Amino acid sequence: MPEPSLRSRLRAETRPAHERLDASFAGLAEGDPTDYGLFLRMNEACHGAIEPLLAASPLAAARPRSAAGDLHAAALADVEAMRLRRIVPAAFPLAKPTLAQSLGIAYVVEGSKLGARQILRRLRKAADEETDRLPVAFLERAAGGADGFKAFLEMAETLVATRAEQDVAVEAADATFGYFLDVVRRAGAGDERGGRVN
Numbered sequence: 001m002p003e004p005s006l007r008s009r010l011r012a013e014t015r016p017a018h019e020r021l022d023a024s025f026a027g028l029a030e031g032d033p034t035d036y037g038l039f040l041r042m043n044e045a046c047h048g049a050i051e052p053l054l055a056a057s058p059l060a061a062a063r064p065r066s067a068a069g070d071l072h073a074a075a076l077a078d079v080e081a082m083r084l085r086r087i088v089p090a091a092f093p094l095a096k097p098t099l100a101q102s103l104g105i106a107y108v109v110e111g112s113k114l115g116a117r118q119i120l121r122r123l124r125k126a127a128d129e130e131t132d133r134l135p136v137a138f139l140e141r142a143a144g145g146a147d148g149f150k151a152f153l154e155m156a157e158t159l160v161a162t163r164a165e166q167d168v169a170v171e172a173a174d175a176t177f178g179y180f181l182d183v184v185r186r187a188g189a190g191d192e193r194g195g196r197v198n
């Protein structure tokens with residue numbers, strides 16, 4: 001039996017966490033402003049925590065162009081445009097990720113760009129008065145990087161040579177999904193208005 005690829009393991013073994021996260025945003029593609037605001041706040045908080053950590057990781061040296069890009073700035077611009085309250089996240093669980101851990105974290109960030117591309121397409125299709133008012137700096141920036149997913153995965157396969165390193169990468173990816181979920185939970189009960197400041 002050939003060894004399963006890193007990609008197939010990442011996808012299969014993070015599926016439960018990915019589905020839980022997805023289920024937190026049932027109305028997102030229809031442009032529900034509460035779900036959309038939560039999505040932006042989650043991304044602002046998570047990318048704010050993850051980008052500096054990946055930039056300082058061994059992955060930044062292996063791949064000069066940052067794997068994460070500057071999604072944080074775009075998410076922050078949208079959160080401010082909607083006058084939403086920022087979520088104060090916990091510390092990211094992997095403070096100094098190894099190369100294999102960095103690849104697992106970056107898998108979630110890079111894959112989320114595919115999600116962003118899909119959400120942006122559906123918002124544009126919905127194109128009504130409500131969705132037309134939503135700020136889309138984050139979605140546009142993220143969707144613009146979606147084509148890099150395949151190249152990222154190919155690079156990741158070459159950098160993760162052993163089954164044990166695969167285990168480490170998969171665990172880090174799952175922890176990253178867990179972090180996004182934790183941030184969503186922190187956004188909080190009793191926050192039905194999507195965290196609007198006023």
Ligand SMILES: C=CC1=C(C)/C(=C/C2=NC(=C\c3[nH]c(/C=C4\NC(=O)C(C)=C4C=C)c(C)c3CCC(=O)O)/C(CCC(=O)O)=C2C)NC1=O
Binds near residue numbers: 007022025113119
């Ligand atoms: C939150 C709602 C939420 C939505 C609305 C959502 C939608 C989609 N995510 C997709 C793919 C992936 N998404 C992620 C991670 C996150 N996606 C995100 O949007 C956030 C926020 C993520 C991580 C935090 C990853 C690692 C993959 C690659 C999986 C693989 O290895 O194939 C696709 C497929 C798109 C296509 O194939 O063109 C769709 C439609 N996913 C969500 O969690």
